[in-house]
Amino acid sequence: MNLTVRRLLVDLKTPFARHWNGGCAFRTAFFNALSMSFPAGEQLFIDSVKLGVQQLPPETQARFAEEVRGFIGQEATHRRIHTLFNEQLAAQGYVNHWEGRIVKRRELMGKLEPRNWLAVTAATEHITAVFAEHLLAHPEVLQGAEPRLRDLWLWHSAEESEHRSTAFDLYTAAGGNHAWRVRIFRVVSFHFVTDVLRQTLHNLWRDGHWWRPATWAGGWRLLFGRSGLVRHSIGSWRRYLREDFHPAQGDGRAAEAWLAAHAELAPPVRSAA
Ligand SMILES: [Fe+2]
Numbered sequence: 001m002n003l004t005v006r007r008l009l010v011d012l013k014t015p016f017a018r019h020w021n022g023g024c025a026f027r028t029a030f031f032n033a034l035s036m037s038f039p040a041g042e043q044l045f046i047d048s049v050k051l052g053v054q055q056l057p058p059e060t061q062a063r064f065a066e067e068v069r070g071f072i073g074q075e076a077t078h079r080r081i082h083t084l085f086n087e088q089l090a091a092q093g094y095v096n097h098w099e100g101r102i103v104k105r106r107e108l109m110g111k112l113e114p115r116n117w118l119a120v121t122a123a124t125e126h127i128t129a130v131f132a133e134h135l136l137a138h139p140e141v142l143q144g145a146e147p148r149l150r151d152l153w154l155w156h157s158a159e160e161s162e163h164r165s166t167a168f169d170l171y172t173a174a175g176g177n178h179a180w181r182v183r184i185f186r187v188v189s190f191h192f193v194t195d196v197l198r199q200t201l202h203n204l205w206r207d208g209h210w211w212r213p214a215t216w217a218g219g220w221r222l223l224f225g226r227s228g229l230v231r232h233s234i235g236s237w238r239r240y241l242r243e244d245f246h247p248a249q250g251d252g253r254a255a256e257a258w259l260a261a262h263a264e265l266a267p268p269v270r271s272a273a
């Protein structure tokens with residue numbers, strides 16, 4: 001599969017409003033938390049994929065070479081953009097606690113089998129792809145968001161959807177089995193949910209808005225509302241547990257349409273073709 005690496009032409013040097021996501025404190029805190037995990041998290045995926053590929057036979061490595069280059073290029077671009085976004089958050093007084101936990105996990109890389117790191121990456125990529133699919137299908141999650149930031153989140157979502165199969169296919173090529181894939185997915189999911197909630201709460205606490213009823217009403221709508229993240233995405237999340245699961249079963253059409261419609265905003269820097 002060819003993955004195009006794109007350059008996102010948005011300005012992240014100009015400060016943005018504290019409640020940039022439609023004025024909603026919870027929605028903003030939640031997205032800010034996710035962004036805080038990305039620079040270290042996506043480096044972990046890049047390192048896992050690089051390490052995992054090295055374990056494959058030369059002919060399999062050759063088969064994946066272009067796709068892996070595209071995957072690394074996309075994730076490296078996401079890292080750079082979210083680093084700029086996070087610099088703005090730091091200037092607003094937010095403290096990133098999640099990143100340190102990811103860096104600690106990264107230190108275990110030499111101790112776990114490379115194949116298991118591919119499973120960690122495939123699991124996280126599934127969670128990311130499910131979130132991306134939700135975001136692209138429910139524009140109200142970013143309703144009223146500052147346009148350049150809405151573009152950033154939709155671009156990232158579209159590329160996550162686009163490369164959602166890469167780590168999974170590498171895990172399979174490395175001989176990874178279903179039982180370990182699912183076991184690791186459960187652990188990754190547990191950490192992901194607790195980490196994102198912890199960081200969201202920290203952000204709200206720093207923000208001074210954690211006690212306002214409107215904050216929690218926004219949180220309820222985002223997570224449990226009629227088209228809320230949990231209600232809408234639990235089925236997609238669970239699909240990963242099936243033995244015949246493959247990420248390509250997810251619906252990538254909204255991502256493809258978004259990328260096609262925003263070619264000027266995110267032009268290719270180099271095609272893997
Ligand atoms: Fe990414």
Ligand SMILES: [Fe+2]
Binds near residue numbers: 128
């Ligand atoms: Fe990704």
